[in-house]
Amino acid sequence: MATDRFQAPDYYLLDDLLTDEQKLVRDTVRAWVKKEVSPIIEDYSQRAEFPKQLIGGLAEIGAFGPYIPQEYGGAGLDQISYGLIMQELERCDSGLRSTASVQSSLVMYPIWKYGNEEQKKKYLPKLATGEMIGCFGLTEPDHGSNPGGMVTHFKDAGSHYILNGAKMWITNAPIADIAVVWAKNEQGRIHGLVVERGMEGFTTPETHGKWSLRASATGELVFNNVKVPKENLLPNKSGLGAPLGCLDSARFGIAWGAIGAAMDCYDSSLRYSKERIQFEVPIASFQLTQKKLAEMITEITKAQFLTWRLGVLRNEGRATTAQISMAKRNNVHMALTIAREARQIHGAMGITGEYSLMRHMMNLESVITYEGTHDVHMLITGMDVTGISAFRNDGK
Amino acid sequence: MKLLVCISKAPDTTSKISFTENNTKFNEAGVQYIINPYDEWYALVRALELKETLGGTVTTITVGKADNEPTIRKALAIGADDAVRIDAEASDALAVAKQIADYVKNNSYDIIFCGKETIDYNGSQVGGMIAELLDLSYVSLASKLEVNGNTATLERDIQGGKEVVETNIPFVVSCAKGMAEARIPNMRGIMAARTKPLQVLPGSEAPKLTEIVAYSLLPEKAGCKFIDAENPGELFQLLHNEAKVI
Numbered sequence A: 001m002a003t004d005r006f007q008a009p010d011y012y013l014l015d016d017l018l019t020d021e022q023k024l025v026r027d028t029v030r031a032w033v034k035k036e037v038s039p040i041i042e043d044y045s046q047r048a049e050f051p052k053q054l055i056g057g058l059a060e061i062g063a064f065g066p067y068i069p070q071e072y073g074g075a076g077l078d079q080i081s082y083g084l085i086m087q088e089l090e091r092c093d094s095g096l097r098s099t100a101s102v103q104s105s106l107v108m109y110p111i112w113k114y115g116n117e118e119q120k121k122k123y124l125p126k127l128a129t130g131e132m133i134g135c136f137g138l139t140e141p142d143h144g145s146n147p148g149g150m151v152t153h154f155k156d157a158g159s160h161y162i163l164n165g166a167k168m169w170i171t172n173a174p175i176a177d178i179a180v181v182w183a184k185n186e187q188g189r190i191h192g193l194v195v196e197r198g199m200e201g202f203t204t205p206e207t208h209g210k211w212s213l214r215a216s217a218t219g220e221l222v223f224n225n226v227k228v229p230k231e232n233l234l235p236n237k238s239g240l241g242a243p244l245g246c247l248d249s250a251r252f253g254i255a256w257g258a259i260g261a262a263m264d265c266y267d268s269s270l271r272y273s274k275e276r277i278q279f280e281v282p283i284a285s286f287q288l289t290q291k292k293l294a295e296m297i298t299e300i301t302k303a304q305f306l307t308w309r310l311g312v313l314r315n316e317g318r319a320t321t322a323q324i325s326m327a328k329r330n331n332v333h334m335a336l337t338i339a340r341e342a343r344q345i346h347g348a349m350g351i352t353g354e355y356s357l358m359r360h361m362m363n364l365e366s367v368i369t370y371e372g373t374h375d376v377h378m379l380i381t382g383m384d385v386t387g388i389s390a391f392r393n394d395g396k
Numbered sequence B: 001m002k003l004l005v006c007i008s009k010a011p012d013t014t015s016k017i018s019f020t021e022n023n024t025k026f027n028e029a030g031v032q033y034i035i036n037p038y039d040e041w042y043a044l045v046r047a048l049e050l051k052e053t054l055g056g057t058v059t060t061i062t063v064g065k066a067d068n069e070p071t072i073r074k075a076l077a078i079g080a081d082d083a084v085r086i087d088a089e090a091s092d093a094l095a096v097a098k099q100i101a102d103y104v105k106n107n108s109y110d111i112i113f114c115g116k117e118t119i120d121y122n123g124s125q126v127g128g129m130i131a132e133l134l135d136l137s138y139v140s141l142a143s144k145l146e147v148n149g150n151t152a153t154l155e156r157d158i159q160g161g162k163e164v165v166e167t168n169i170p171f172v173v174s175c176a177k178g179m180a181e182a183r184i185p186n187m188r189g190i191m192a193a194r195t196k197p198l199q200v201l202p203g204s205e206a207p208k209l210t211e212i213v214a215y216s217l218l219p220e221k222a223g224c225k226f227i228d229a230e231n232p233g234e235l236f237q238l239l240h241n242e243a244k245v246i
């Protein structure tokens, strides 16, 4: 890819609402991404390989568990800083952000919130430094939007549990040292278990042939009579609310991340349309191009404020699941729309790896599906405002 | 070793530059500030490298008002141990140099680092003035600095080659490209910067000998003219008649 000339748009001077530390955190991640990631990401994505060598750097810039307290190896930052880190990572690539989101919100978060002191001490510091990579197993082959129907289960075998089942579409699975796995006990109640690589009967086959998130490793988790020590069960929360709590945290990060991808597409489009000459004038001088650019910056600006406000609410512990859901749906859809328009502005150049647009566009097709599909989030908002669930139509 | 690094803020290189008050004042509205790159990339990082190999402390000093503090915190995040801010207007080069020299008189340092220039007004004067006010030796535009006991060896890029300079500690140096490689702060550094000491001291009397009378922007760049490689005569005509350079 050509040199990273990214300049972040800030149409409504949102920077004035950020603290000096939040800006320092963001600018640090931006500088690291430009130096270490932008020059290599296209190549890794084309080859569908996860750039493992970046794990140390991701840890250094605080991308793993930024809001986890310092006593457990985190950075003890606020939620807006977490969001800004995700924004800057996804500005470069959604796959990179996915790796960090999963590690932070889907692995460190449940251990921090639902684990006991020994579990926190054992796993969190190593996850924060990247010495350990984690993954999160909720989705199953037959249970995507309806995770409550999961069939993965565990039995009490006296000194340990016996875990059976399979999870699918799991980010980081092929590279993970541990997996936070959601499974039902004999009474059908969902619990979180920490399954470690090397436990007998536990395998993580990689999913190949993805056209999206190609620089992120995705795979399955297969449990064939895996003996899981009893101390690996997360004791402090059970039921579907436990994994959904993690998803709140991850979706919040995705809402910010999507803004990053959109900013990159807009920035590239603005520059390209001023430089590209057709009919003797820059294509930026055509009304049809200006419409695209004007809509892009408008939507980005709206998303920035929605998300900043959500960050304030989250810092105060007041953000609801439905509010987070709205931001995830709105922002990812916004980013995907912008990526498609941006690709058009770049003409044929837009389909090449010289520019990031097609990669963003393809990546965002996953982002609009995972952590609750676009339509499922619509149903969450619908249910929130009407008080009526439209998730099932079989009367149950 | 006690190392002192002079840090100032400068507009981000992507800022739109404009002036107010009849072209006598820089318009700060909407401008984002960064640490002057020569101070950050070369002076600060080389000081940190020397501290890491020889031991000691790195203190930063800034002459200016509280709006300098975000850039000072960044210097602390990159690794400086503590910071001093002299609460005075950085009105001209001598005023700044005088404040710094007065501070150093009461707190001796082994090496005082400056950037080769600030990228806003490009004065390139403060380092030399500090040295003069303190009666220390001054090496300008150094691209390399090694310390051996009480002696420092520095390299300067000069026309067509290099100059190697030796001087005794203490001295003042202004740092140019080549001196070190920029560092990106890490999260540990950013967290540590929260609690590192930032001492604010009142400014002393300082003379202001110069005044800016007016600023003006460069004329807009004219478009590029392409001339057929087969037609050098046209190039000659244009250079002669239009650009009037030959």
Ligand SMILES: Cc1cc2nc3c(=O)[nH]c(=O)nc-3n(C[C@H](O)[C@H](O)[C@H](O)COP(=O)(O)OP(=O)(O)OC[C@H]3O[C@@H](n4cnc5c(N)ncnc54)[C@H](O)[C@@H]3O)c2cc1C
Pocket: A102, A135, A136, A137, A138, A139, A143, A144, A145, A146, A168, A169, A170, A171, A172, A212, A213, A218, A366, A369, A370, A371, A372, A373, A374, A375, A376, A379, A390, A391, A392
């Ligand atoms: C690259 C990638 C990485 C992933 N990483 C992880 C991970 O780390 N961990 C993890 O657990 N999962 C992960 N997932 C899985 C992801 O969360 C699921 O794909 C998602 O929840 C949707 O499930 P599904 O694919 O089974 O689609 P389905 O649930 O089968 O949905 C298919 C379609 O039906 C629609 N639909 C479903 N139910 C309803 C309804 N009630 N009303 C209206 N429409 C409905 C959906 O909106 C969708 O359009 C990942 C997915 C991808 C693509």
